[in-house]
Amino acid sequence: MNPTGLPAEVLWAAIGIGIGCGLTLEIIVxxxxxxxLTRTQREVNVSNRDISPRAxxxxxxxxxxxxxxxxxxxxxxxxxxxxxxxxxxERGWNTxxxxxxxxxxxxxxxxxxxxxxxxxxxxxxxxxxxVSTAVMLSAIETPISMLLLICFVLFWIQIAQYGxxxxxxxxxxxxxxxxxxx
Numbered sequence: 547m548n549p550t551g552l553p554a555e556v557l558w559a560a561i562g563i564g565i566g567c568g569l570t571l572e573i574i575v576x577x578x579x580x581x582x583l584t585r586t587q588r589e590v591n592v593s594n595r596d597i598s599p600r601a602x603x604x605x606x607x608x609x610x611x612x613x614x615x616x617x618x619x620x621x622x623x624x625x626x627x628x629x630x631x632x633x634x635x636e637r638g639w640n641t642x643x644x645x646x647x648x649x650x651x652x653x654x655x656x657x658x659x660x661x662x663x664x665x666x667x668x669x670x671x672x673x674x675x676x677v678s679t680a681v682m683l684s685a686i687e688t689p690i691s692m693l694l695l696i697c698f699v700l701f702w703i704q705i706a707q708y709g710x711x712x713x714x715x716x717x718x719x720x721x722x723x724x725x726x727x728x
Contacts, residue, residue, distance in 0.1 A: 569610065572609065572610070573606060573610075576605060576606045576609055577606055579605075579698075579702055580602055580603055580605050580606050582702060582705055582706045582709070583599075583602045583605070583622070583626060583705055584599040584600075584602045584603065585706075585709050586626075586630070586705050586706065586708050586709030586712070587599045587602060587626065587629060589633075589708075589709050589712035589713055589716070590629045590630065590632070590633040590712070591633060591636060593636075594629055594632035594633045594636055595629050596625040596626075596628045596629045596632075597621075597622065597625035597626060597629065602622065602626075604618065605618060605619065605622060612662065613659075613662070615658070616655060616656075616658040616659035616662065617659065619654070619655040619658065620652065620655040620656060620659070622655075623647070623648065623651035623652055623654075623655050623701070624648070624652075626647065626651075626705065627645075627646040627647050627648035627651060628646075630646045630647070630705075630708050631644070631646045633712065634646075637715060639715075645704075646704075646708070647701050647704040647705050647708070650697050650700045650701045650704065651697075651701040651704075653693075653694075653697045654694055654697035654698045654700075654701050657690065657693065657694045657697065658694060661687075661690050661691065661694060664683060664686060664687050664690065665687060667683065668680050668683040668684070668687055671683070
């Protein structure tokens with residue numbers, strides 16, 4: 547028996563099922579997240595792209611690797627926001643009032659990197675029987691994880707909105723060209 551009162555086999559089975567469900571959910575969420583990023587990046591002129599839409603798909607798998615995932619996301623945020631900024635400049639749109647998703651994206655990506663040691667320590671303490679300390683760490687871990695989740699969703703929304711603006715801008719430009727040609 548362990549401090550949780552469950553037989554070891556039951557505890558490890560529950561942990562395995564939890565990890566399996568968590569990874570499945572993470573892959574599904576990252577699939578749709580990456581789909582949004584690539585859709586927006588395809589609206590960016592090839593000459594303005596600092597990262598290809600195809601390279602963005604590595605996020606789905608690289609985020610499963612504990613240290614590499616957050617480092618990759620920092621790279622993705624920087625390259626994607628730079629590409630969007632370049633596209634705005636090329637189209638002659640105002641860049642001064644735009645953040646291009648960079649700030650909220652970096653808070654999410656860097657926060658994930660800084661959050662990792664807390665989560666690892668909490669799991670270590672829990673599995674080694676120091677449940678009370680592990681639970682006390684939740685007072686730190688829970689607000690941080692909620693903030694990171696909010697930043698992740700905000701980044702996702704901002705990138706989706708930039709894609710929508712690019713598509714709307716292309717429609718307007720096409721209508722202008724059509725009216726000039728008629």
